[in-house]
Amino acid sequence: MRWSTYFLYTLRDNPSDAEVISHQLLARAGMIDKVAAGIYTYLPLGWRSVEKLQRIVREELNTAGAVELVMPSVAPAELWQESGRWQAYGKELLRIKDRHDREFVFGPTHEEVITDAVRRRVTSYRQLPTNLYQVTTKFRDEIRPRFGLMRGREFIMKDAYSFHASAESLDETYRAMERAYRRVFDRCKLSYTAVEADTGNIGGSESHEFMVLASTGEDAVAACACGYGANVEKAITGPIAPPPAWPAPVPAKPEAVHTPGASSVADVAAFLKLDAAHFIKTMIVETDKEFAVALVRGDDEVNEVKLKNVLDCTHLALASEARIEQLTGGAMGFSGPVGLTGVRVVADPEVMRLAVAATGANRADHHLVGVVPGRDFTPEVVADVRVARIGDPCPRCGAPLDIKRGIEVGHIFKLGIKYSSKMACNYLDEKGLSHPMIMGCYGLGIGRTVAAAVEQNHDEHGIVWPRPLAPFEVELIALNPDVPAVRDAAEKLYADLQAAGVEVFYDDRDERPGVKFNDADLIGFPVRVVVGKKGVELGQAELSLRRDRVKVTAPLADAVAKARELLESA
């Protein structure tokens, strides 16, 4: 491809709305173009990367036994009403009406459509398992799209759905998909980790996320050298260190202490000369079902995802000040579990391990000290609801956990019968009995993976594409295209590289050398071949790898072979 006839326009300045490096570089390199918040055009160069990733994904999924199809973006509301998600999905679901006022959704995911397609065809265990996938454009009307391709509203995603007659069969496919994902990300040369994850509103029993490690990642993952890894939403830990010894005799019953104006744990701890870990932090929450109270140790934070699962609810928020006063009889900021009635109390195990503690007195400007869990209050539920912290013991081996940030590029779920039971997607077993099919679903963000690759592979000059995702493999630069000898040498190299099957992008523009070099660094193809006046006089071309930018020269006649050699090491 010749630059002069291609559609590539690089930017000298970062777009003012680009925050993260992948967004800045993809925009400056002329690969994406924002059309509206969270909605992008893939320009020709960007689309080539996307297509390369799609090809890799298709190859690995086909190998794993999945079969490709394409479902429509727009689906009738009836299917979503049948699954219950018309109600449950919320505002992220883009709902549209046609000219007859019939309601449709622009699909954010396709469980309903695929389940409908399968139930109308598959009726016997003999037809199972089956695993279907597509690579399509999805739309989720995110509250706040951001970070370019990393959290768009419209985005390209590969989604696969498998149907089974047994949990064993699902497990087999789940493992096969996990292996396929590993091969995809390995082939893209990405540094990633697969971690245990929460299933969120999709539902299901088991779930893993594939995280590309990057400081700009939106998710935090807890990881241990022993191999344990989990999204912090899900991460569990071993028992954490107890607080320092209680500095006074433990009273027979809690004593109220005047703590004027001090409601944060840090303030009260300083005031009472106690450690934050001596406190029981009391959070009053409101769910779609009830009000509830969550207790964690004073130096811990409540993990809302874990709490949601414990309370079995879909929405959860902090209760209003008025509600808190009504439920506890005291001011906000001074709540505690002692004497609380009429609400479910969920205590973290670390709270129950406290020998003695301090907490709010349910009375303005007062705290209770000498509270003994189990003696002075008894929670309805004891369950892990704390956020894992860096340095906490690994639940498997006890070593300190590390917490890193990651970009979620893939997520696989064991769905179970959540959709098949609601939508009557059933099969007959060998005895003629009807059962809902057991399902799995497997998502992989295409655009997000390309963005993650840039986050992980760049330097101060621009993108450093891993070869499998690079739009082109070689950038050929004719430094002085107006010099006939240079032009001829470059043209011959261009033709020879193409004949050798190398994806070559030929910068034949009438630009100054500096412009061409800087653009080459910015768009970041793995190998650069430069033909200039001095080199041509010596019969030489200059080659370099984008990764280290170390220049070597080779006779023009050997330049193609040298370029291929460099590509192999790219």
Added chain:
RNA sequence: CGGGGCGUAGCUCAGCCUGGUAGAGCACACGGUUCGGGACCGUGUGGUCGGAGGUUCAAAUCCUCUCGCCCCGACCA
């Protein structure tokens, strides 16, 4: 949805506080000099100052409303 910020030329931005003929750099066009790491000189093209309403002799500038975009938070597969 709460808090904050920004909308002025294709891009990045100044001008707004304190109302008075709309600016710079880059890009683009033409001429010339240059040509191995984002050249220089000269000339030139290009803007309903996001939109609507209001105040005023006069509004990019002040006021009201509205739309869009960005950041923080809440939310979320």
